[in-house]
Amino acid sequence: MSGLSLATSADLLKGGAHGPVIVAGKPDDSPLYRMISGDKPKMPANANPLTASDTASVAAWIRDGAKWPDGLQLGAEVWWSLRPLRKPQPPQGASPIDAFIQAERSKRELRPSPPADRASLIRRLTFDLHGLPPAWEEIRAFVSDPAPDAYQLLVDRLLASPRYGERWARHWLDVVHYGESHGYDKDKPRRNAWHYRDYVIRSFNQDKPYTRFVEEQLAGDYLWPDSAEALIATGFIAAGPWDFVGHAELRENTIDKNITRNLDRDDMVMTAMSSFTSITAHCARCHNHKFDPIPQEDYYKLQAVFAGVDRADRPFDRDPKVFAERRALLARRRDVMSQLRPLREKAAAVSSTELTALDAMLRDIKDDFNETRKRELQPIIAKMNAERKALADSLVDPVVQGEINRLNAELRPIDAAIAKLPKPEMVYSAATFFDPQGTFTYAILPRPIHVLQRGSVENPGKAVSVGALSLVSTLNSVFGIDDQQPEGARRAALARWITSPDNMLTWRSIVNRVWQSHFGTGLVDSANDFGRMGALPSHPELLDWLAVDFRDSGGSLKRLHKQIVMSAVYRQSSANNAANAAIDGDNRYLWRMNRTRLDAESVRDATLVVSGRIDLTMGGPAVEQFYFKDDHSPVYDYTRFDVDSAAARRRSIYRFLVRSAPDPFMDRLDCPDSSLITGKRNTTITAIQALALLNNPFMVRQAEHLSARLRERATNIHGQVQWLYRYALGRDPKPAEVARLAAYANANGIENAARAMLNSNEFLFVD
C-alpha cells in the first residue's frame, strides 16, 4: 500500500505502488477492502480492526461504484500552524501582550499576581538576559532608584551589554545542535568550529534582522560572497554530528558510503526545518509523513537543496582584498581539480598481472610488519612502493597521462599564487571545495537525489528536483534550479522560501522560541514541532500578533525581548496562589511568573561570578576543560583538568563541546547532548546532580575562592556571612539566617559555609 493516499478522488484512483486499490462495484476484488476485512485484517496496522458495520459500509460504497463527492478533500481543514498569518486586533489593555494574556485569564477566572519586588525582578531579568546574577551594587542601585522608568532603563542597559549575546547564543546553539567534535567513532575535535559560535553571539549583540540571520546561515557564502562573516554563518549547516569513518574511510559507490551521505543530508534537512520552521520534515525520509501533509518527495526535494555541500574547514580572510583574491584563485583551482579527478581515477585503476602480484607481496609484508622488524622491512616496503609506482605509471594510457600533465601544469601557478597570500583563517562550515581527507571529497556537481523507497539507498526511485515543503500553500515549493546554476542558488532559494513574509511557520516559530526562553514554556509547548503531533498554542492570537509584529517591524529580536520583559505578565511575582492553582496548576495561562532552575551554563557562570573568578573575555577558540590526547579515538578526560587554570574561568558558552564525551558536571545539570536537536531542555533533579554540585572539584574550588573574597570584605564571621548572602543570593540575610550560618562557619570554616550556599535552592532557582 506504500504511497497510497486517500485524501482526494485523484489519489484514490491513482492507488498505491502496487496499482489501484479499488475496483468499483467489486469489493471482493478491491485490495483496499481485502486489507480491512477478513478474520485477521492487515489494516489498520497496529490498531484495532474496523468494526463489522464499518467494513460493511466500505463494501456497500464500493459496490455502489465508489463514488467520491466532488471536490471533497479529506483532512482538508488547515492545521493552525499552516494558516496564513494575520495580525489580530488586541483586546483593550495596557499593552497588546498583557491584553491578550488577560483575556485568556478572565475566561478562566484567573487573577493576575502582584508585581514582583525589585530585588527579585533584577535577579530574574539579569539571569534571563545575561545568564548571570546581578552584582550587589547593581541590585542596591536598582532597588533604591526613584526614577519611574528605572526598570525600562535596566532593560535597555542589559540588552545593550555583550553578555546578552552570549546568553541568547546558547539558546540558539541548542536548537542547531552545535558541537565541536564530529561524534561517532574516532571523535575528532573541530578546532575551527568556534567562529560560528562567535558569529551567533555577534549577530544577537548587533540585533541582526532575523531575515538576514536566517539567510546567512543557509547561504551566506553565496548571497554575500564578499563577506567573511556571511561565510562563517554557514557553520550552521555543519553544526551537527558527522561520521568520520563513514565519510573518510569507506570507498565510493559502496552501500555504506551512500548511507553515510544520505544520513548526513538528513541531518542538514532536519536542522534547517526544525530550527527555522518547527516542522518535522525528517519524518518523511522513509515514507510520507504520518501526521503532517509532507509527501516523501518533498523531503527529498529538501535533500536536493543540500546535495552539493559537505562539512569541512574552509579558508577566509578578514582583509576583503585578500579574501577576493583567494576566492578567485580557489574557483580556478576547483575547476582544474574537478577535471583532474576523473583522469586520476582512470590512472589509478590500471591493472596487470604483474601489478596484482606486486600488491599481494606488499600486503604480505605489511601483515608481517611490527615494531621489531621495522628497520628491516621499511626500506623494502619503500623500494617496492617505488617499483609499484613506476609500473603503474607505465600502464596509464598516454593520452590520459598527457591530460594529467597538462592540468598539473595549470595547477602550479594557481597553487603558487595561493601560497603567496597571507595565511587564512579557517572555519568549519558548509563547503563545496576542500582538500580530500581519505575518501572524503567534494561533489563536483550536486549529487543526484532520488526518492528512496523506505528510506533505503538500495531502492532509489524517482529523481527529484530542488524544492521545499508543499504544505506552505502560500509559497511555491519547487525552485526550478538545475545543475547549470551554481550550487549556492539551491540554498539561497531555500533561505528565501523560509524568510518569505508569507511563510507563516518561520515567524511563528521564532517568536515562540523567544517567548519560551523568557517564560520557560512556549505559547506552543513543542518548540520544534508545530505539526499534528505537537502541542496546540495556548494563546493563538497572541502568537500571531507577535509573529506579524516581529516580521513587520524588521525582525528585531531586541525589540521583541523588550516588549516581552516590559509586560506586566513577565513582571508578576512567582508566588503561589491556591485559588489560581486549583484552576490552572500548570500556569499555562500565566497567572504568575514561572520559577526556573538555573540551566547548566548559568549555574557554572553564576558560581564564577559569585566567587569573583569569572573571566569575561569574549570569543576565540573554545576552552578545553579536559585533558586531551590525540589517538585513534582521541581521549577527553575531565578528571585530569586543573579547575584553577585560566580555561576554567571563562563563560560556559566558550567551553569546548565534545560530542562523544560531554562534561559530566554539565551533563548532570541537564546540559543537552550536542548531537541532539534540543528545542527545550529537560530540567531534572537527581541525587547524582546533588553530588556534582557538592563534590565536583570545580565547585569545591570556587567555594574556596568565594571565601577568600568574603575575607577581603569582612574580618569577622558575621560580616562574612552577610556578604555571602549578598554575593550568592543578592539580598541581606535575616538575623536568624546569620546566626545559623555563622555558627556553622565558626565550627567548620567559612569555606564550608560557602559550599553549602552554592548548593542551596535559593542560589539555584530564580523567582
Next chain:
Amino acid sequence: MTRRDFLWNCGGGLGGVALAQMLSGATHHPPKAKRVVQLFMSGAASQCDTFDYKPLLIQKNGEKFDPGGKVELFQSTPGVVMKSPWGWKRYGQCGKWMSDLVPHLGGCSDDIAFVHSMMSKSNVHGPATFMQNSGFVLPGFPAMGSWVSYGLGSLNQNLPAFIVLPDKRGFAPNGPGNWSAGFLPAAHQGTLIRASDPNPIFDLFPPKDARFINSRSEAEAWSLLRDMNRDHLQSREGDSRLEARIASYEMAARLQLSAPEVLNIDGESEATKKLYGLDQPVTEDFGRNCLVARRLLERGVRFVQVWSGADNGFPRRNWDSHENIARDHLQMGTGMDKPAAALIKDLKSRGMLNDTIVFWTTEFGRMPCSQGSKGRDHNPFAFTVWLAGGGIKGGVSCGSSDEWSYKAAEHPVYCYDVHATVLHLLGLDHTRLTYRYNGIDRRLTDVHGNVIRDLLA
C-alpha cells in the same frame, strides 16, 4: 507529558522518593525477569570463531571465497576462505558446537539461547555500536538501559537504575555517547563506574585535596543545607521541584554509603574470585567487572552494561581483529569467556538467573574469508548474539546464517527483535514504551521489532 514523564522530571532519578513504588505497577504485563546484564563486545566479535560452527569453512579452507554475488567488504578485497584457528566441540545436552576459544561458555550451553541470524544496518563501528545500544545508527538516542530505567525505575533507592562498567583500557567507539539518555531525562543516563579506579564514580566524594572538608563539616553541612532549603520552601509552597531537591541530597547521602559497599569485593570468597578469573591477568579486568555487575544486580540495579573492549586503536584493545584473528581474538576471547561463564553460573547458584537476563552482544560480525592472510574484515550481514536467564529457553539456537556464516539465512533479524524480546521479558511492550520527542513518540525499536518467540521458555 505522560504520568511517567512527569514523575521522572520532578524528583525521579535515583530512587525518587516513593517513586519506585508508584512505578512498580507500571509494567504492561507480568514480567519474567527483573533485571538485565548486557555484555558488549566492542569492535565486533567473530561469530565464526566462537558460536557459529560451519564445517564448510574447514572443508574449503584456503580456497577462493565465492558465496555468489558481489562481496563488498569494509576495508579490503575479499581473501580466501579461512577456517577458525580454533577447533570445535559439542557441549551440553543440547550438543551445541562451540569453539575452543570459549570452553567455559561451552559449559553453560544448556542455559544459553543463541541468535545466529543477526544483521546490522551499518558496517561502520560508530553507527553500528549506536544501533546495538539504542536501535538507531545516529547519536543522541537513549540506550537500552536508559529505556529500561525509564520504564521500570530502580529496585533500590540507593543506587542508580542503569550502571555502566567500561573496559579498563578505555571507552568503546562513540565513548559515553553509548549510554546516553538521549532525550530522556538525565536521570536515565548510564552511571559510569570504573570498578578498579581509586575514584570509581564521578564526584561521589569531595576531592581529596579539599582539606577544609572533614567528616564533621560534612555531617553538619547536610543538615544545614536541609534547614536552609526548608526555610526557602516555606514561602514557596506548592513547588515540588524544591522539595525534590531536598530529597535528592538525602538520596545522595545514601548513595555515598551504598556505592563503596557494592564495589568492595573483599568479602567475596576465594572460590568466587577464582571462578571469575580474578587470579589471572588475562581475565582479571573483565572478571572484576562481571563480579561487580553481579553485586549491583543483587542490590537491585535494573540494567548493568559491561564492556569487553575499548576503541579500535593499536595495538588492538578490542575485538576488531582485521590483522590477526588468532592473536587478537585469543586475547579478547580468553579474557571474556571465563568471567562471562562465571557470571551465568554464579547467578544460577544464587537463584538469580531465573529473573536476570544475561545478554551478550556485539555491533556486527566478521567475515568467513580472510583479510590480508590472518585477519577478518567486518560482516554486518550475519553475526551472533546470545541470551540466558529470566524467561529465556536454554540450549536453543534461533535463526541461522548461510553455510559460510556470511549472510543471515533463516529468520534474519535486526537488534529491534532482540530489544523487543528483552523488554517483553521485563514486562514491557516495546510498542508502548514511548517518549514524545520533537513530535515523534520515540521507541527503543523505532517502528520495528517483533518478540522472538522461539527464545522464550
